[in-house]
Amino acid sequence: MKLLHTADWHIGRTLNGYSLLDEQKHAFSQMLQIALDEKVDGIVIAGDIYDRGVPSSEAVIALDEMLRKINLENKIPIYAISGNHDSAKRLNYGREWMEYTDFHLNTLLEEAFTPIETSDTQIFLLPFFDPMDARVYYQKQGMDPQKITNIKTIGEAMSLVISDMTKLFDKNKKHLLITHFAVSPNKDTEIDLTSETNSKVGGLATLTTNQFKDFDYVMLGHIHTKFASPSETIRYSGSLVKFNVKEANTEKSIDIVDTNDDPISFVHHKITPHTDLIVLKETWETLLDPEFYSKQPIGKNWFAITIEDFKRSEHTQTNVRSQLQDIYGTVVELDYKNVEVSNNQSIEQTIDSTNHEGIVEQFYTSITGDTLSKSQKGIVNEIFTELGKEE
Amino acid sequence: MKLLHTADWHIGRTLNGYSLLDEQKHAFSQMLQIALDEKVDGIVIAGDIYDRGVPSSEAVIALDEMLRKINLENKIPIYAISGNHDSAKRLNYGREWMEYTDFHLNTLLEEAFTPIETSDTQIFLLPFFDPMDARVYYQKQGMDPQKITNIKTIGEAMSLVISDMTKLFDKNKKHLLITHFAVSPNKDTEIDLTSETNSKVGGLATLTTNQFKDFDYVMLGHIHTKFASPSETIRYSGSLVKFNVKEANTEKSIDIVDTNDDPISFVHHKITPHTDLIVLKETWETLLDPEFYSKQPIGKNWFAITIEDFKRSEHTQTNVRSQLQDIYGTVVELDYKNVEVSNNQSIEQTIDSTNHEGIVEQFYTSITGDTLSKSQKGIVNEIFTELGKEE
Incomplete structure (x- = not known):
């Protein structure tokens, strides 16, 4: 059969x-x-x-x-x-x-x-x-x-x-x-x-x-x-x-x-997909370059975009997404790699799973593009110390 | 057909x-x-x-x-x-x-x-x-x-x-x-x-x-x-x-x-029900009287009991239910009518839906058998005043 x-x-x-x-x-x-x-x-x-x-x-x-x-x-x-x-x-x-x-x-x-x-x-x-x-x-x-x-x-x-x-x-x-x-x-x-x-x-x-x-x-x-x-x-x-x-x-x-x-x-x-899922990993400059995006299958497709070497200080969160959507249409996923934050430190997204404070810090940075302040770090440390006691 | x-x-x-x-x-x-x-x-x-x-x-x-x-x-x-x-x-x-x-x-x-x-x-x-x-x-x-x-x-x-x-x-x-x-x-x-x-x-x-x-x-x-x-x-x-x-x-x-x-x-x-639902509305004394309950269809049935002219001051909430369950088996509903509360006032369960404080007071009494204290009444009034502002 x-x-x-x-x-x-x-x-x-x-x-x-x-x-x-x-x-x-x-x-x-x-x-x-x-x-x-x-x-x-x-x-x-x-x-x-x-x-x-x-x-x-x-x-x-x-x-x-x-x-x-x-x-x-x-x-x-x-x-x-x-x-x-x-x-x-x-x-x-x-x-x-x-x-x-x-x-x-x-x-x-x-x-x-x-x-x-x-x-x-x-x-x-x-x-x-x-x-x-x-x-x-x-x-x-x-x-x-x-x-x-x-x-x-x-x-x-x-x-x-x-x-x-x-x-x-x-x-x-x-x-x-x-x-x-x-x-x-x-x-x-x-x-x-x-x-x-x-x-x-x-x-x-x-x-x-x-x-x-x-x-x-x-x-x-x-x-x-x-x-x-x-x-x-x-x-x-x-x-x-x-x-x-x-x-x-x-x-x-x-x-x-x-x-x-x-x-x-x-x-x-x-x-064959009707709405395909297109993954792009490029710098902000490339993503906004007509030379680059005119070659992309823009139209009915969905885009998952990772911005490399991103200079957070030059953008607001909303601006980034809306600028990309204006060009690419539906952006279903937006990610950042090697974000250059306000104090000019580039954060690598490698995560040491035993370092809880580090994970929180990296997460905060990748979402806000900013680093944790001294008092914020203190709060995070305090929470993990308390949680450690409960174990 | x-x-x-x-x-x-x-x-x-x-x-x-x-x-x-x-x-x-x-x-x-x-x-x-x-x-x-x-x-x-x-x-x-x-x-x-x-x-x-x-x-x-x-x-x-x-x-x-x-x-x-x-x-x-x-x-x-x-x-x-x-x-x-x-x-x-x-x-x-x-x-x-x-x-x-x-x-x-x-x-x-x-x-x-x-x-x-x-x-x-x-x-x-x-x-x-x-x-x-x-x-x-x-x-x-x-x-x-x-x-x-x-x-x-x-x-x-x-x-x-x-x-x-x-x-x-x-x-x-x-x-x-x-x-x-x-x-x-x-x-x-x-x-x-x-x-x-x-x-x-x-x-x-x-x-x-x-x-x-x-x-x-x-x-x-x-x-x-x-x-x-x-x-x-x-x-x-x-x-x-x-x-x-x-x-x-x-x-x-x-x-x-x-x-x-x-x-x-x-x-x-x-x-024909297998487990029937039996409704009783009697005084506490009657409910606990063997003359009365020996005539009830006790066994596999469920009971919904309303206690009339109940003297709350003589009982605790848990005692009432457990004493009734010992006699009647599964009590699926327990209610009180004309509860005689600690200060000897009998509360009729007629509710004026425009008097919010009154509703809370009656509910409190019917559940606990007690009346609201002066400070409790103060809190209830305060809450309704706040809620009134929001409207």
């Missing part, structure tokens, strides 16, 4: 207060067109469908419309799971009605052990879960309490879950897994799962590819770029839209996955 | 912090059993399905299970609308999938003009809406702007809506309307709809029965008791559960409506 793999829609997300909904709708339309052109047998949404557990009513309406277009208007099956950003309980509402039109949505661990069966494939929909969910589930299954106590990490929980899934394998079919976790490249770089410090990426404990070796293909959500995919058959599709400056220069896409190939293959299809 | 009429489920509601969910599930089970025994052709839920626009995840799960039991497990069609307590936008999620199994849910005015057609009946599902919703709707319909400006009251909006509905009438069928408003008995008691003061009951402008004369039967939600029904064919089913002390002594029920009768008839079917 031919599946379209996407994930991390984060419907309802904003970028510094700017709504991404129009951009998300635009990306969705492209994705749907690819699905139709490629005549896919289904669209996989691998979690983080909403950005928040309780999304705005606008986000609810937008998602309903997208799902309706796929599943009811165009009769394309959906294979979806909830991610860590979704409320598993809330997103569960109505799922049994949706089954009638081949819209399969799992949000609870207990739902993951009934694979969707097609003529040649078993599709396992495993929503995001944590070790506590696994303990509750296995307790209900009547597992030995001592064994339940041993489920401490997501790695241990995942081993049990996958072991139970493989028992359901039909040997005449291929086996797909759709899930939502951070998975690291391979056994060699395996991370000590018992270590709190090392095992977390993006707030989630990391799993390794070897845990998923029984599946022919794994479609992941959670990390927003396809370049983080840990292997050729364990893949992130990435998000449809750029959510922040870090994602500004990475291409967004979806994968068309053909399960008839051996091994199962994928092809990227690019999603 | 035979329909079960219920309304105002208010799933997720609490009574002074005590969850009503178990009681709501118990009432639901009885309702479902009646529907099965009576072999109804559908269950009507006339709005206020949830208690809040953003219900708790427990409420979402509970409602999903109830709707599933009716519609998927027992294959009974559902005809439902949103009420003023529901979020029309949120509750709209998934409704088009639900249509596939004859679960009809309207939450937006624009959805009300497509009646559900059965062999002999047209069912119009008109969710709660306000004059602004009507103005937006008729603007989209291309109505003359001057006419739109004239839609000021719910009465004016309703006249337009019903007039549009009657244009869709099939003369060979009966016409049912399901909606969620306060409707007053008849033309004689019609209230001036242009008057802000008179036109609101329960926060909603009141409509009159004559507006609905073209329908063979109207199933209403909004008012929690069937005794508020304005006519024999324009009926409130009332809620399934007692929500507060005012509802404690009214019987809860659902209606079985037979549309084959002429005129259409209804029969009440009682819903």
